[in-house]
Amino acid sequence: MTASVMRTDLPPELEAVRNVARRALGPVTPTTDNTKADKDFLFKAKRTEAGRKLPAQHLVYFVLADLLGFKNLGKFEKVAWSIPVDFNGRAFLIEHRKFGVGVFAHDPATEEADAEKIVNHIHKAVKVARPFFDWLAGKAVEDSSVNVNNNSTALFDRFEYFVEAHRNKAKEADDRKGERVVKKGGTEGHSWESITYPAMRLRTEARWLGLAAIEAFFSWTEHVLIHIGILSGGMRTAGDVAKLAEADWATKYKSALDLADPASKDFYDRLLVVRKELRNFLAHGSFGKQGEAFSFHSSAGAVPVLLPDPIGSRKFSFGQHLSFDVAGPIRTIEEFIGHLWSGPRAPAEIYIQRYQLPLILTMVADGSYAQAMASPEEMEQFAHYLAGRFDQATDMDW
Known part of the structure; x- marks a missing residue:
C-alpha cells in the first residue's frame, strides 16, 4: 500500500x-x-x-x-x-x-x-x-481566506425576549395598579399593619427588563452592523473587519448605513441619545458619563450634579435625574429595526437573519456578495444555494 x-x-x-x-x-x-x-x-x-x-x-x-x-x-x-x-x-x-x-x-x-x-x-x-x-x-x-461567524440571530432573539418580558411585566403592573396588599399582625396591645402596592414593584421589574432589552439591542447592533458592512462591500479584508470590531458603535453604524439618507441620520441621532443617556449610564456603574452619582451641597439642599463627558468640558454642571423612560427608546429601536432591513439592506436580512450564514470574505473579493445584494430575489437564490453547500459539507454528501 x-x-x-x-x-x-x-x-x-x-x-x-x-x-x-x-x-x-x-x-x-x-x-x-x-x-x-x-x-x-x-x-x-x-x-x-x-x-x-x-x-x-x-x-x-x-x-x-x-x-x-x-x-x-x-x-x-x-x-x-x-x-x-x-x-x-x-x-x-x-x-x-x-x-x-x-x-x-x-x-x-x-x-x-x-x-x-x-x-x-x-x-x-x-x-x-x-x-x-x-x-x-x-x-x-x-490573505483574508476566512469566514466571519454570524451570531446575529441569537443576539436578536435575546433582544426580543427581553422586550416581550418587559411588556408583559408592564401590563401586569397596569392590571394591578389599584391593588393593595394589607398584612396585620402582633399581639394584644401591640398590633401592626403594613400596606404594599404590587404594581410599584412590577413597574420596577418592567423597567429593569426594558433596560436589559436596550442593552441587548446594542449588543446585537455591534455585531450585525459589521455583517451588513461586509455584505455591502465596505470591508474586504480580515484586517478591515478586525479594525471595525474594535471601533465604537457610531463607526459601526456608519459602515452599514449612509448618513446622507435623512431617515438613517435621524435614527443615528436618536439612538446615540439612547446609548448615551441609558446604556452608558448602566455600563459605567451608574456614575455616568452623565449619571448623577453626586449631589451638590447648597443652601437649597442637595442638588444633582452631572459628571462631565470625557470628550467635553471637564467642569461639573447641574442636572436633572434621568427618568429612565424605557418605553420611548424601545419604540425608537423597533422603528429603527424596520428601517435597517429596508431598501438596499433588505437582501442582507435574508442572508444574516433568515439563513444565518457566516460571512465569507473571499466572496467580497470575487463579487459574489455584490451580485447577491442587487435584490432580495438574487439574495434568496444565493443564500439558498450556499446553505445547501454548508448542509452538504456537514453531512459529507459529496
Whole structure:
C-alpha cells in the first residue's frame, strides 16, 4: 500500500518545528509498498475506541497532511478526508467521518493497543506543532481566506425576549395598579399593619427588563452592523473587519448605513441619545458619563450634579435625574429595526437573519456578495444555494 508524501513550503524558522513533529510521531509513518493491508482495507476499516481521543480533526489534518505531507486520499461518501498511516508495518487509517475523526483498523479487537499508541503519538505531534498552527492561521488572515461567524440571530432573539418580558411585566403592573396588599399582625396591645402596592414593584421589574432589552439591542447592533458592512462591500479584508470590531458603535453604524439618507441620520441621532443617556449610564456603574452619582451641597439642599463627558468640558454642571423612560427608546429601536432591513439592506436580512450564514470574505473579493445584494430575489437564490453547500459539507454528501 503506497501513499506518496507531499510537503508544504514553510519559512525557514519553521523547518525545525516540522522536524520535531516528525520525531514526535515515532513509528507512525506514511504507508509504503511494504505496508501490510488487507484486501479492500480502505472500505472495510473499522473505528477503534482509542481514535475517539484524537485532537480536533483540523489539528490532526494540519499536522499530518499540511506539515508532514502525509497523503490525503480525498473525499468519499461520509468521509471528508482519509490519511493512511503505517504503524510498525501495519496499515491504519486516520479519517474524518460524519461522526468524527478517528483511527480505523483492520480488526479493532486485536489492534486497539496499537491504535492507542498512534493517538498518543499524534497528540505529541500536535502539541509541538503549535507554532505551525499560528503561522497557518496568520497566513489565512493575511490573505483574508476566512469566514466571519454570524451570531446575529441569537443576539436578536435575546433582544426580543427581553422586550416581550418587559411588556408583559408592564401590563401586569397596569392590571394591578389599584391593588393593595394589607398584612396585620402582633399581639394584644401591640398590633401592626403594613400596606404594599404590587404594581410599584412590577413597574420596577418592567423597567429593569426594558433596560436589559436596550442593552441587548446594542449588543446585537455591534455585531450585525459589521455583517451588513461586509455584505455591502465596505470591508474586504480580515484586517478591515478586525479594525471595525474594535471601533465604537457610531463607526459601526456608519459602515452599514449612509448618513446622507435623512431617515438613517435621524435614527443615528436618536439612538446615540439612547446609548448615551441609558446604556452608558448602566455600563459605567451608574456614575455616568452623565449619571448623577453626586449631589451638590447648597443652601437649597442637595442638588444633582452631572459628571462631565470625557470628550467635553471637564467642569461639573447641574442636572436633572434621568427618568429612565424605557418605553420611548424601545419604540425608537423597533422603528429603527424596520428601517435597517429596508431598501438596499433588505437582501442582507435574508442572508444574516433568515439563513444565518457566516460571512465569507473571499466572496467580497470575487463579487459574489455584490451580485447577491442587487435584490432580495438574487439574495434568496444565493443564500439558498450556499446553505445547501454548508448542509452538504456537514453531512459529507459529496
